[in-house]
Amino acid sequence: MRKVNIVFLVGLCVGALAALVVVVATPQRHVVTALGPAPVAAAGTDRSTAEVRDSPAATTSGTTTGSAAAGTAKTKPAGAGKDNTAQALASLVPDGHVSVVVYDRQDKTTVLSVDADRTYTSASLVKLMIAFQALDNGADPARVTEMLERSDDNTASDLWVTYGWGSIVDNAVRRMGLTGTHPPASPGHWGDTQITADDITKIYRYLVEEAPERDRTIILAALHHPTVHGADGIRQFFGIPDAVGPGNFAVKQGWSCCEPDHSIMLHTSGLVYDDRFIVTVLTQQPAAADYTKASAQLTAVVKNLVPLLKK
Template sequence: MRRTNTFLLAGMILGAVIAFLVTTAEPYRQVITAAGPASGSSVLAASTDPGTPGASPKHSTGSAAPQQAAELPALVPQGHVSVVVYDRSTETTPVSLDAHRHYTSASLVKILIAFDALDRGTSPATVREMLSRSDDDTASKLWVSGGQTSIVRAAVPEMGLTETKPPRNPGRWGDTEITAADITRVYRYLMDKAPAEQRDTILRGLRGATENGADGFRQYFGIPDALGDAHWAVKQGWSCCNPGRILHTTGLVNDDRYIVTVLTENPRSVSYETASAQVTEVVKHLPGIR
């Protein structure tokens, strides 16, 4: 009987220790997950801020976010979608979906080109024009004069980017490798750390985005179409096909309170018209950004 009691007591103590370890693991992280029906990716809401390397996790209190975020992968049924919504006023990330999946940047790298060009004394008017019309010719000239891949390599430590890589072919700036988490960091650098003159020039370019880009492509998909006449500042990206059809919408909305990053990649068989509509629907489903 004494031996039985000893085993029973030891078992109770071991159980209590295991329960304590389970309940105290990751005490600062509360992750709400929902499986994505298309890609199998996880949706994180009220999760660690993916836009600040090494920052303490902060949480959102919106109960509707997980349910709405779980719907996002189904809106891009044949491809991939990554989303980060960062709330600058509360310093939280209410929506994060596949934030660390890698994409080619298309024209999003023009923000990095803009910073470098302004550092080198390029006319602010030239930079604004490149951004607002997403002008590839101007971007290519500034890319070459700025040292091509050195533009990206310099931006990585300056902006705290952890997943951005220069293109393998130095002549193809649109193949710069990015993630939604890192693009969010770029916007946070723009708003919180960039020199005031550079911030003003770049924001004026993003706020003045024209409906059609310099190449004639309609660039009001995503944030502009979803939010209409609401106050926004956007940089869009589109390209095909290395390897798939890329459409990105990114920017600041709701009086610059929210940073919204939506990156997508579809097979070539999905038309630009269909892919553009999908990106717009993703933005419409984002909770609380209006």
């Protein structure tokens, strides 16, 4: 009997270890978005400070600090000045938070910056960092393409584990000069990586300005050809794709929900209009909004930015 008990206990231990490996290496999935690890509560401020500079579309002036969840603000054109811009964008996500950066690569100018330093969990935007690390270390380009085009979580998990876990984020921070980005507190939950709109914009600038040509070619090709639906079945054409239309974008999207803070993280980022403008829009919305409503609100934010993107 003693021998039987020992064998039984050993079997339990081995099984527990195997289960632990599965949990760490595979992102948790959720009902609303079926994507990525459970987001941790986003750190950062609640301010919504907008900075608008000269752009080909509009010249604005003024300074302001508004509420990030200004549900009573009236929607106005995005180029109507710093006060109106921050309030207008916040009003489109009345129960949540929105951060925006628009950068004009041609004029080398930040056209718009709204609460750009607020921290969010990354969801799938961290896959941009994974892509660089994987390609630099000899990964099959087809796997990186699959991860980016279909936002494939299983591929992301494999590459995350194979090429360094949280050190992937640390390397991106050093390489790209990121200031508000940090690895996830739980190493296996890659989607809990902490990001800001300012830092995501820096990642795109690195991609088009400094990255090795081979990496740039592979990643840009994938971003120019995202599938309509992600590997998990979620439609990933919210935000930039729906706002600017076919042929005008190269994007990486992010979505996750809902524990432990009952929030939907919904992000859209990429290059638009012949890759001239870098657009980053990050949102945190209550899970009660549901995916359909949250997607519509994010798309409305980007549509409000389109006047700034006209050449």
